[in-house]
Amino acid sequence: MTTIFDTLHHVCIVVHDLDKAVAYYESLGVGPWYDYPKSGPYVEFEVPNEAASKAMRYKCADLANVQIQLCDPGELDSPQRRFLDTRGEGVYHLGFEVPDRDAAEAEGRxxxxxxxxxxxxxxxxxxxxxxxxxEAGIVLEIRKTAP
Structure with missing residues (x-):
C-alpha cells in the first residue's frame, strides 16, 4: 500500500545548543554538517509565528539512507520551542519526501x-x-524538494 509516508527523507532533532550537538555528532564520525538551505520564497506560508520560524537555525547531515536535521528553535514561541521546553531535546518530527506536495497535504487532511x-x-x-x-508521539511532515 502506497501512502504519503513511504519515503523517509529526514529525522529532525530539537536541541538546546546547535554547535554542541554538531560537535558531538562529528566526534562520532557523523557529518559533514551544513546549514539548512532555505530555498526560494513561498507563495503560501502559514506558520504559528513567522518571526520564530525565520529565527530557527538548522544544521543537516546527509547519511547514506536519510538526512539528520538538528534544530535550534531560538527563544521565540513556536511548536519546536514548546517541545524543547516541555519534553527536552529529542526527535520533533519525521520528514517524508512526496512527489506532489499539494496532493500529499490534501491526503493528510x-x-x-x-x-x-x-x-x-x-x-x-x-x-x-x-x-x-x-497519535504518533511526534509530528509527521511531508515535503517536496525544490528541483
Missing amino acids: RLGMGVIARGRRADGSGFCYFDTRA
Missing part, C-alpha cells in the same frame, strides 16, 4: 490530520507539518 504549518513555492516544492503528536 482527508485522513483527518490537522496542520501545524505549511508552505508552498511557485515550483510546487514545500512542506506541510501535520499535528500527529497525540
Whole structure:
C-alpha cells in the first residue's frame, strides 16, 4: 500500500545548543554538517509565528539512507520551542519526501490530520507539518524538494 509516508527523507532533532550537538555528532564520525538551505520564497506560508520560524537555525547531515536535521528553535514561541521546553531535546518530527506536495497535504487532511504549518513555492516544492503528536508521539511532515 502506497501512502504519503513511504519515503523517509529526514529525522529532525530539537536541541538546546546547535554547535554542541554538531560537535558531538562529528566526534562520532557523523557529518559533514551544513546549514539548512532555505530555498526560494513561498507563495503560501502559514506558520504559528513567522518571526520564530525565520529565527530557527538548522544544521543537516546527509547519511547514506536519510538526512539528520538538528534544530535550534531560538527563544521565540513556536511548536519546536514548546517541545524543547516541555519534553527536552529529542526527535520533533519525521520528514517524508512526496512527489506532489499539494496532493500529499490534501491526503493528510482527508485522513483527518490537522496542520501545524505549511508552505508552498511557485515550483510546487514545500512542506506541510501535520499535528500527529497525540497519535504518533511526534509530528509527521511531508515535503517536496525544490528541483
